[in-house]
Amino acid sequence: MQSGFLKIAGAAAIAAGLFAAPIGFATTAQAQKTGVVKIGVNESLSGTMIAVGLPPAAAIRLATKEINDAGGFTVGDTTYKIQLVEVDNQSTTANAVATTIKLVEDEKVKFIFGPTLSTLAIQSLQVTVPNDVLQISAASLWQSTGNLSNPKQPLLFGTQMPVTQIADIDMKALAEFGVKKVAFMSLDDDTTKSNIPSFTEAAKKAGIEVVLILFPQGTTDYSSYVSRAKGEKVDGIYFLYPHIVVPELLRYVVDLGLNPKAFGGRSLDANAAIKGAIGKPIPFPFFATGSTPFFQNPTEGRVKQFVDKLTAFDPKVAGANANFAFFTYDFVPMLVKAMQQAGTVTDTQKVANVLYTMKMEGVLGTICFGKEVRTATFDGSLLIVRDGKIEMKSFPNVCN
Amino acid sequence: MFAQQVYNGVALGAVYALIAVGITLVYGLSRIIHFAVGELVMFGSFIAWEVQNATGSWTLGIIAATLALAVAGFLTERGVFRFTLSAPMTGFIVSLGLILVFQGLAIEIWSANPHYAQPPLRGAWDFGSVVVIKQTVLNIGIVVAMLAISYYILMRTRFGKALRAVSDDSQAAALMGIPVRLVIMAAFIAGSALAGVAGWIILTNGSITPFVGANYLLRGFAVALIGGLGNIQGAALAGLGLGVLESLAAGYIAPGWNDAYVFAGMIAILLWRPTGLAGGGEGAHL
Incomplete structure (x- = not known):
C-alpha cells in the first residue's frame, strides 16, 4: 500500500515537474530576453593617422562600457547590450574599404562609426550606402561633397558642425x-x-x-x-x-x-x-x-568631467587631436535612444527617421541633426587668447 | 622674399645633406640601401626630446641622441645587417621591415601624438629683406661641422683610408690586412650617429611623431643619389640644392608638387649623369 502510494506520488511529482518546467522556463525567458547589437568602429588604429583615429575610438569604447555597465538598453521586450566590432583601417583608403566590407558583409553590422578621416570616409560609404548601413562620421568631406544632403544617402550622419x-x-x-x-x-x-x-x-x-x-x-x-x-x-x-x-x-x-x-x-x-x-x-x-569643446582647456563642468573620465579610461587620449573624441562620445547614446524610440535595432531607416528630428543633451550641449542636411549641430564657442588670457564667446545653438 | 626663401632652403637642405652623408657611408661600405635610416632619425629626435625634457639641456640632448643612435647602429649591424652583407638586396628588404618595427616601437614608447619642444635659441636677426632665425644658424653650423669632420676622417686619417679601400674593393682591402667587417660596422655606427644629430636638428624645427622619419628618408636618398652615392661633397651640394628648390617652390609656385619637383629633378640628373652630379669627380669618395 505504502509502496503503491509512493509510486503514485512519485509519478504525480514527475508529471507536475514536466508540466511546470516549460511554464517556468517561459516565464524566465520573457523576463530576461536579451540580445546584442553590433556596432562597428572603423578607425585609424595604426598607420600615419593613428593620432586622429584613437580618440574617437576610445570615446566609443567608453560610451559603450557605460551603457553596458548600466545593464544595456531595452527595445520592446528585449534588453540589448552593445557589442563593438572594431576594425583598423591602418589609415589607408584601400584598407578603409576592406574593413568596411568586413564589417558589413562578414560581421553583418548595421551601424558603423567612422572613419573619422575624410579621405577614408568618402571611400567607405561606397560600401555602406548600398547595404543600408547607418554610418556616422565626423568627416568634413561628407559635408562639402554633398553626401550629407544627398537624399539618396539618407543613412549617413555627420558629427561635425556645418x-x-x-x-x-x-x-x-x-x-x-x-x-x-x-x-x-x-x-x-x-x-x-x-x-x-x-x-x-x-x-x-x-x-x-x-x-x-x-x-x-x-x-x-x-x-x-x-x-x-x-x-x-x-x-x-x-x-x-x-x-x-x-x-x-x-x-x-x-x-x-x-x-x-x-x-x-x-x-x-x-x-x-x-x-x-x-x-x-x-x-x-x-x-x-x-566646433567642439576644448579637450585641453575644458571650461564647463560637464566637459571637464568627460575629459577626466576619458583620460582615466584611456590615458593615450591626449594632445590636440583629443578633440576628435567629442565627435563620437555623445552619438553612441544618441544612437541607442534613436533605436529605442524607433522600436528596432535592425531597421536602419526607421532609426534614421528618429535621428533626423531628435534632440539630446550631452557633453556637447544640445545636439540635433537635420533631415535635409544630416549634420550635427550643438553648442559652439569662440575662444580668444590675448596676452595669454582666455576669453570665451558662445554662438547660438540652432537646435534651440 | 627671394633671398629669404634661399636662406630658408639652405637651412632645410642642411638636414637633407646630413642624412644623405649617413646613407652614403652605409651604402658605400656595405652596398645596402638602408631604408630604415629615416626611423633612426626619428629615434634621434625622440631621444633628444626625452633628454631635453628630463634635464632641460639641449646639449645633453644632442649628445644622448648621437650616442644612443651610434649604439643603435652597432646593434642593427651586429644583430641584423651583418647577416645580409653577402646579399645587399636582402639587407634592403630587411631595412624595409625595420621601418615598421621601429615605428611600432616608437608608438608604444611615445604614442602617436606629436611631441614638441621650444628650441634652445629663440628669436631672429632682421637684415631687412632676410630674417635669419637664430636656431637655423646653429643648425647649419652643426651640419657644416659634422660634414667637415666626416670629410677629414675620410680623407686625412688611416681609418678613412681603410674605409675608402673597403669601399673600392673589399676583397683587396681584406688581403691588405684591413678588418673589413670592423670597418663596415664602423660605417653603420657613424651613419647612425649622424642620423641622431639630424634627429636633434629636426626636433628644433618643430613637432615630431613616430612617422617623421619618412619625410626625410626619400629626400635623403634623393640627395645621396643626386650627389653621387659615396660622395660627401656631392651630398652636401645636392642637399642644399634640394632644400633651396623646395623652399622656392613653397614661396613662388605650387608647393603641393614639391615631391614631384624633387624626384623629377633627381631623374633628370641621373639620366644625365648616372653616377650623380659629383659621382665622377674628385670628391671625397668612399
Whole structure:
C-alpha cells in the first residue's frame, strides 16, 4: 500500500515537474530576453593617422562600457547590450574599404562609426550606402561633397558642425580683429580643398581678401610658407589643419616677424598661444572656433568631467587631436535612444527617421541633426587668447 | 622674399645633406640601401626630446641622441645587417621591415601624438629683406661641422683610408690586412650617429611623431643619389640644392608638387649623369 502510494506520488511529482518546467522556463525567458547589437568602429588604429583615429575610438569604447555597465538598453521586450566590432583601417583608403566590407558583409553590422578621416570616409560609404548601413562620421568631406544632403544617402550622419556655419563665425572673427587680407594655410589635400569654397565665400562676405598657402603632406619646416605669407603682406592667418603643427607654425610667425592682427582656426589648441609655442604668450591675438569643446582647456563642468573620465579610461587620449573624441562620445547614446524610440535595432531607416528630428543633451550641449542636411549641430564657442588670457564667446545653438 | 626663401632652403637642405652623408657611408661600405635610416632619425629626435625634457639641456640632448643612435647602429649591424652583407638586396628588404618595427616601437614608447619642444635659441636677426632665425644658424653650423669632420676622417686619417679601400674593393682591402667587417660596422655606427644629430636638428624645427622619419628618408636618398652615392661633397651640394628648390617652390609656385619637383629633378640628373652630379669627380669618395 505504502509502496503503491509512493509510486503514485512519485509519478504525480514527475508529471507536475514536466508540466511546470516549460511554464517556468517561459516565464524566465520573457523576463530576461536579451540580445546584442553590433556596432562597428572603423578607425585609424595604426598607420600615419593613428593620432586622429584613437580618440574617437576610445570615446566609443567608453560610451559603450557605460551603457553596458548600466545593464544595456531595452527595445520592446528585449534588453540589448552593445557589442563593438572594431576594425583598423591602418589609415589607408584601400584598407578603409576592406574593413568596411568586413564589417558589413562578414560581421553583418548595421551601424558603423567612422572613419573619422575624410579621405577614408568618402571611400567607405561606397560600401555602406548600398547595404543600408547607418554610418556616422565626423568627416568634413561628407559635408562639402554633398553626401550629407544627398537624399539618396539618407543613412549617413555627420558629427561635425556645418562648415559653412564655422566659416562664417571664423571670418567674422577675423574681420572684428581688423584683418583685411588673410593667409589661409593648410595641408594640400582633398579635405582642405573641399573646405576652401566655404571659407572664401565667408571671407568675401566679411570683406577679407584670401591668399591660399597650402603645404604638402610631410612638411616639417614651415619657414618658407610663413615667409610667403609675409611676402604677400597678409595681416591675418587662418589655419585649417593639421592641428598638431600649430605650436611650430606660431613660432615661425613670431620669429619671422609677421605680426598678424590675428591668428586663428577651427578647434586649435589654445595652450600653444598661451605658452606652448614660444614659452610665453604670443604677441598677437589668437582665436579658435569651438566646433567642439576644448579637450585641453575644458571650461564647463560637464566637459571637464568627460575629459577626466576619458583620460582615466584611456590615458593615450591626449594632445590636440583629443578633440576628435567629442565627435563620437555623445552619438553612441544618441544612437541607442534613436533605436529605442524607433522600436528596432535592425531597421536602419526607421532609426534614421528618429535621428533626423531628435534632440539630446550631452557633453556637447544640445545636439540635433537635420533631415535635409544630416549634420550635427550643438553648442559652439569662440575662444580668444590675448596676452595669454582666455576669453570665451558662445554662438547660438540652432537646435534651440 | 627671394633671398629669404634661399636662406630658408639652405637651412632645410642642411638636414637633407646630413642624412644623405649617413646613407652614403652605409651604402658605400656595405652596398645596402638602408631604408630604415629615416626611423633612426626619428629615434634621434625622440631621444633628444626625452633628454631635453628630463634635464632641460639641449646639449645633453644632442649628445644622448648621437650616442644612443651610434649604439643603435652597432646593434642593427651586429644583430641584423651583418647577416645580409653577402646579399645587399636582402639587407634592403630587411631595412624595409625595420621601418615598421621601429615605428611600432616608437608608438608604444611615445604614442602617436606629436611631441614638441621650444628650441634652445629663440628669436631672429632682421637684415631687412632676410630674417635669419637664430636656431637655423646653429643648425647649419652643426651640419657644416659634422660634414667637415666626416670629410677629414675620410680623407686625412688611416681609418678613412681603410674605409675608402673597403669601399673600392673589399676583397683587396681584406688581403691588405684591413678588418673589413670592423670597418663596415664602423660605417653603420657613424651613419647612425649622424642620423641622431639630424634627429636633434629636426626636433628644433618643430613637432615630431613616430612617422617623421619618412619625410626625410626619400629626400635623403634623393640627395645621396643626386650627389653621387659615396660622395660627401656631392651630398652636401645636392642637399642644399634640394632644400633651396623646395623652399622656392613653397614661396613662388605650387608647393603641393614639391615631391614631384624633387624626384623629377633627381631623374633628370641621373639620366644625365648616372653616377650623380659629383659621382665622377674628385670628391671625397668612399
